Amino acid sequence: MSAAARERFAAMSAKLKASGLKSTPQRLAVMKLLAESKGHPSVDDIRARLQKKFPGISQATVYRTIQLAKSLGEAYEIAFAGSGSRYDGRKPHPHPHIVCLACGRIIDPELRSLGEMTREIAAASGFAITTFRLDFFGLCPACRNNKNGSRKT
């Protein structure tokens, strides 16, 4: 567990405690995974990885905990049509993504000029812009060559 992950997990558990809600083992485990997963895991990725430690853990609990983390401002959901959402507990704010159409990998690109673009859009449309969604889709370097699809979450 990297220093950054440890810090994220500390922030999450602190918010959880501060909220007055209960710090159950399941909640802490889900949040830890969110804090340390670089690969934008799905609900089922999380449930699967928690099986060893919590044999009976239910999807419902994972869903509920993720929603809780979102409502605490500690997780970010990337929803896709036609497939389950993916979650990010490392950067819990809107940011652009690049999604590999072959293996499902999702990475976070650097991108300046987005704030500028948002201001331009707001000025031209008259909307009060509060958030955005920006995804690029394509083939990652690995999938451009081999036809594999080792799903790295």
Add this chain to the structure above:
Amino acid sequence: MSAAARERFAAMSAKLKASGLKSTPQRLAVMKLLAESKGHPSVDDIRARLQKKFPGISQATVYRTIQLAKSLGEAYEIAFAGSGSRYDGRKPHPHPHIVCLACGRIIDPELRSLGEMTREIAAASGFAITTFRLDFFGLCPACRNNKNGSRKT
């Protein structure tokens, strides 16, 4: 029906005929609506507007026809998590949107610099980028004032 809409409808019906599939009244009606609707209608918007002319029209037919139009390259789907998709038959290619969180209105902003941004992303990540999704969310000029929500599709 504007000149642009007429042209889009002509393109759609031509593609349909060329595909060898049948030009049924339902299909032509759905495609006409797609061709002329500026407001990015939902499946149910379309079904509702077709009720008068086709009293028994089913959601299934609307869904199937939209998928057909998409596969012909003549309609573009904007999918949202937690609510139904919206469709665009006027510009059947990826383009940015601005979505009003209060009334659901969706408009198409002008935006240069997107191609440039895509190239930048591709170069930095090594991905072969094939498409993108860009939405801004906020309050439209009307909803910034009144709390109404006249859903203009």
Add this chain to the structure above:
DNA sequence: CTAAGTGCAAATGATTTGCAGGTAT
């Protein structure tokens, strides 16, 4: 102790699909 959380299974909402009868070509 007791409000809150968990697992399970049933409910939901959008979309898809199987099937039996209808229609464009």
Add this chain to the structure above:
DNA sequence: ATACCTGCAAATCATTTGCACTTAG
């Protein structure tokens, strides 16, 4: 004629929710 369509209802898939039991504080 006949392969393709349609409407209907049942099936899917991701996610949410009701409920009876369990547990953190």
